[in-house]
Amino acid sequence: MARSKAWMLTSHGGFSFAVGELAMVEYSIEAEIFPVPLTPKHCPAVAYWRRRFVPIINYGKLFDPQVNDDIRQIGVLAYQTQPHTPLQHVAIALDHSPRSIIVDDEQACELPMVFAYRYPDLAISSFAFDDKTIPILDIGYLCSAAFVTRQSSKKTQGRSGPGH
Amino acid sequence: VNNYTSQKSIGYDAKLSLLSIGERRIAVPQKEVVNVLLLQDAVPAKPPAVGQFEYHETIFPVYAFTAQFELLASTTSSQHYAILIVGDSGVRFSLCCDNVESLSVTTDMDWDRVPDCMRLTASPLESFLYYDNQLIIMTDAQSLWRWIEHAGKQHGA
Numbered sequence: 001m002a003r004s005k006a007w008m009l010t011s012h013g014g015f016s017f018a019v020g021e022l023a024m025v026e027y028s029i030e031a032e033i034f035p036v037p038l039t040p041k042h043c044p045a046v047a048y049w050r051r052r053f054v055p056i057i058n059y060g061k062l063f064d065p066q067v068n069d070d071i072r073q074i075g076v077l078a079y080q081t082q083p084h085t086p087l088q089h090v091a092i093a094l095d096h097s098p099r100s101i102i103v104d105d106e107q108a109c110e111l112p113m114v115f116a117y118r119y120p121d122l123a124i125s126s127f128a129f130d131d132k133t134i135p136i137l138d139i140g141y142l143c144s145a146a147f148v149t150r151q152s153s154k155k156t157q158g159r160s161g162p163g164h
Numbered sequence: 165v166n167n168y169t170s171q172k173s174i175g176y177d178a179k180l181s182l183l184s185i186g187e188r189r190i191a192v193p194q195k196e197v198v199n200v201l202l203l204q205d206a207v208p209a210k211p212p213a214v215g216q217f218e219y220h221e222t223i224f225p226v227y228a229f230t231a232q233f234e235l236l237a238s239t240t241s242s243q244h245y246a247i248l249i250v251g252d253s254g255v256r257f258s259l260c261c262d263n264v265e266s267l268s269v270t271t272d273m274d275w276d277r278v279p280d281c282m283r284l285t286a287s288p289l290e291s292f293l294y295y296d297n298q299l300i301i302m303t304d305a306q307s308l309w310r311w312i313e314h315a316g317k318q319h320g321a
Contacts, residue, residue, distance in 0.1 A: 145281075
């Protein structure tokens with residue numbers, strides 16, 4: 001039975017997800033945040049962090065369009081688009097500080113239906129925790145042009161499938 | 165090709181024209197700005213242009229944006245100036261703004277390309293620059309023109 005450390009995050013709007021232990025770089029409640037026009041609804045701002053701009057993903061908005069953009073807390077995550085390439089960074093709008101957890105293989109469970117219908121490829125897997133199903137996100141895909149394109153084309157075609 | 169979109173590590177000394185439109189600050193390469201004129205001297209033009217200038221026997225249609233880059237049917241009360249822009253591809257147009265200043269970008273300034281997850285079709289946003297504790301949106305003539313054409317179609321022009 002394999003056990004792994006992970007971070008459980010609660011997005012702005014209250015949606016939980018997990019990332020690997022090494023993905024979490026910093027939790028900040030005082031980042032300089034700048035709204036940016038003409039961006040996808042789920043990516044409405046940038047944070048000026050360690051002398052660079054990182055995009056802020058308002059993850060909750062993927063599941064509930066009513067989630068606002070009043071972002072105060074962020075978690076900065078690191079990811080790679082390919083092995084042996086430099087680390088990229090992204091911030092996720094959070095409602096709470098991250099929680100360090102240990103997950104073992106026996107907790108693995110099926111992804112929530114919304115991922116299959118609306119966001120295939122967004123979650124790598126999921127696990128049961130505190131009576132909830134927690135997806136482990138593919139941060140690289142969430143930050144990719146392919147994800148934006150997919151959201152744009154779905155918007156054009158109209159949404160279908162069950163809600164979260 | 166914009167000097168300021170080269171890699172951060174290379175370093176550069178780009179000159180920019182920094183426009184204020186409401187709370188938004190937008191930078192375009194100074195080499196693409198051929199003149200700054202008073203908006204009150206523009207003559208009427210066909211929408212979505214809010215006016216036009218004749219400059220060196222060439223017509224420059226004038227466009228007005230909000231701070232959110234929405235195309236306006238008329239200028240706002242704070243927009244007093246129009247910059248005349250000519251792109252490498254030959255596009256010529258004018259953009260309304262509240263104010264214009266010059267800015268030299270040096271290697272100690274922080275800027276980044278707009279990441280993939282923020283890019284929408286036809287968006288004119290190219291890079292972000294941190295200056296004077298503010299976010300400056302860096303763009304260029306070709307990107308702005310692409311956006312004007314796109315927004316103009318949505319506008320019903």
